[in-house]
Amino acid sequence: MENTIQAENYKIQKPEDWASVITDDQIIEHIKESDFSAKQVEEGRDYCYFLDKIYYTSDIKNSEYACVAYTLNEPSNLESASVMDVVVEENETYIIHRISVLREGVLVDKIPDMKIKVLDSENQSEGGILSSNKKVNITIKDLRLYDVLVIEDSRVKVFTERDFMRKEFLKYVWISPNNYWAYGSYKFTFINDREKTIAYKKTFFRDEQGNVIEPEINYLKQGERFIIDKENFINFVDSNREVAPFIDFATDSNWTDLSNYISPLYEEIYNKSSLKDFAPKLVEKLDAITDKDEQLQFAIDYVQNHVYYVFNADEMNGHKPQEPAVTYENKQGDCKAKSVLLKVILDYININSSVVLVNFNTDHYIKYYLPSLLTFNHVIVKIDYKDQTYFIDATTRDEFGLIENRGFIYFMHYLEVKPNQQLQIKKPHTFSYYGINEKVDFTAQKNVGQLKLTTTYKGNRANYMRKYFKNTNKREIIDSWNNFLFYTLNYSNDRNGTDIRTIFKDASIDIVSDDKKLNEFTINYNASIEGPYFIDAQKNRFLMYFDRNIVKNGARDFMHTDIPFWHNFDNEKYEINLQTDERIDTEEKFTIQESTINNPYFDFTSRKKVTKNGASIFIDFKPLTNLEIPGQDFEKFRTDHHTIADSNFGIGIDIIEQGLLNLLKFNFKKRLK
Known part of the structure; x- marks a missing residue:
């Protein structure tokens, strides 16, 4: 094997004790033809002989293990197997346990034929997005059509102080597998090794007639496991008209306790220093505006257009916002930082506001998820003004107008960062003007x-x-x-x-x-x-x-x-x-x-x-x-x-x-x- 860069982003070693133990002889035994596998090949699809997937969580790390064997009968799958990219976060390690091919009945070790490069992950490097993610690029020489590829690997994320939220709370969503693949054996295991109880909710599972079964919630204490184990399995979800079955795993909690956990983090930041102390020139401009509508517009415009949006993936995972004095001084910050600065400015001009947590990408699914702060990936500001409620995204640029004329944000669910809150539903809206x-x-x-x-x-x-x-x-x-x-x-x-x-x-x-x-x-x-x-x-x-x-x-x-x-x-x-x-x-x-x-x-x-x-x-x-x-x-x-x-x-x-x-x-x- 040729290693261009040796780094901590990947290792080659045996699986941990909680993972499966499988020998080469057992792998060969598992890769057997059957009437089921023959039918899949006849239909022109690739076939997965087995997939053993394990998610392990503890108070110090999260880990994912997988051992899979699948055919390379399609050129596209051969191509993607020959060159693989694995993106790892800060303090996350990709661990290779085994890469082999079964060729003419013989299991051939392909680790010596690997070439590994560790690169900066460039897929989100523009537009103020900062990330310490790395991309582990793996190329494997001499993979051939009709080989059976065997990959056994893990990803391990060790928590740092910056990951205090992940250390305190777990959220993981298992989604039923891709319906392209047929599986001779499919096994998923979730292991809870945390002190706190993990709840799990099964959603969009169906009965034999295809009707959605009512969601089911169960619990895992420390040391307990949840297992899905299927033979000759195909996921028959109609992806164009149905939601694939999924299971939401989250630290057992409720919205009230979660809001009481996070609100002191923000209150501490709000009260660090006054706007007069760290932004006297901004205060002077605000005081010079006598019209309240224009004063509010100026405040929003200032934060949106004069403070540069920097998305730091590692900071966002923490949920602890940057101090507004730092955001003002540096003229940059992520969504938390910009929202907090806007709220501090609004507090100064006596306009009621609060920071709220949202996730526009998965907004529809939030009502099906278990309560978790890790559900949210974005922060905006809720403003109550003249008996109306408005939502402002402080990261937006080139937006104009008095508050009633600004862009409307479409979403449904949000959690207000205040004590004793429940998940709230944004009300339906009737526009007062024509778009x-x-x-x-x-x-x-x-x-x-x-x-x-x-x-x-x-x-x-x-x-x-x-x-x-x-x-x-x-x-x-x-x-x-x-x-x-x-x-x-x-x-x-x-x-x-x-x-x-x-x-x-x-x-x-x-x-x-x-x-x-x-x-x-x-x-x-x-x-x-x-x-x-x-x-x-x-x-x-x-x-x-x-x-x-x-x-x-x-x-x-x-x-x-x-x-x-x-x-x-x-x-x-x-x-x-x-x-x-x-x-x-x-x-x-x-x-x-x-x-x-x-x-x-x-x-x-x-x-x-x-x-x-x-x-x-x-x-x-x-x-x-x-x-x-x-x-x-x-x-x-x-x-x-x-x-x-x-x-x-x-x-x-x-x-x-x-x-x-x-x-x-x-x-x-x-x-x-």
Whole structure:
């Protein structure tokens, strides 16, 4: 074996006493063909003869052990086996016990054929993310198709003072294995060697009919084990529609005790020193602002934009925040540090706030997990102001507006860092403003169309569009709008394959205004179009404008059986005006069709105004947002979105062609309706 760098990040040694003991002869005995294995190979999948996985936890370390033997019948698996990357954290060691292949009945030791490099883990090194993680890169020479690869290894994380939270509390989630693999033998063991009792909760397990079984909670005292042991096993989870079964292991506790554990850590930091002492210049600026709304905006803007966000993975795992004086002095900090500084500033200006713990990535699953502080991976600030509750992410940048106009954060669960707290649910939300308010004027005269869009974005949409216009080439922006309008005007069905730039002549887009207090961003789009009408196969002409963004296909197509639909839409308002110098069919069904939908989770109206040479539609969409749609309500919710998609997301007008023959044809068609 060639070691390019010898380091503590990896070792080659025997397993620890709590791990399995397996000899070479036993491995060969376990790698036996069977009717079950033959069937998997016939179906073209690789096969795992056995997997023995153990998770061991004590008051000084966490360890994971695995011994696995699987086929290399697929070139992709051979490639990934030949070059492996294992990322280890600070004070974590990757330990190799055995790497072998079974080839023609003989077990061949491949450790001499290994080459190991230890590299900095670069996958998250940008954007202020600091990590002392290392990447152990292992290459193995001379692996061959149809070998059976045997790997026995461990990962050991020894706790330091910085890992006081992990030392005090355990959290580990076992997830049922990948449904690609078939296992001749699958065994998972959890060993609790901590003084404290470990609770475990089995969730999304199913009975023989495929129905989800009620979650089950049990407990492991020190020295006790939990074991899953299966033979000829395939995980038949429908990953597109079902949640894979999982088991949450956590130190037995409750939310009240956990909040009482963590809140003193923050209180100590809040009271270290006063804002006047460590930030006199900032205090001077705050005192000079007499309007409370503007004072609050200044405080948020300062922390978000003047204090650089640095994510230190090792510090984040600890949960003990940096002192606000240090954050202010260094002008940098992680989410805890920035949130604490913001709270200290808000305390100074007498605005009630608190730090809260969240995990946006696993927010849906938090209600299924056992209580644990290690569930959370992010910290934000909750602000109570003028009888309203707002949540501010201090790590966000380029966000603007008075607090009621700033970006809205969608999530459900949070734990407030105060004594005697329970896990809380963020309330559903109704916006007081429109995220998008758009007016469209499309006028056709002498077979030339003039198209004008005036669009005002607000809140999250304003923040996004402001960044988009700042960071994107102007030509690219115009092309994006042209492409959207190519489908909206239905040109994709009569001139597909045409260069879009030749259709939208002299297209331009300009920023009209950017109000940083109201957080409103307004743009104008203009273009001229020769041949503005959509022409069908029968040579009938139509002027059409159907904005497919109004149709929420995510709601219409949602099919998951375990996860409710997450409702996170904005208020939207549209006025679309079509005008022509031709005569139109003023009684055409879809031209005059209107709709009124009053769903418990959204209101939608479309109203029409029709004249002899044009028509207008006024669309108003107001959802109740930031909530899950209960299963019993979803089909009605889906059906109402289908109603929107049934020609209520825009307007079209039919042109009556001149001439007696065309008029007779029109009257005949009208009688058939």
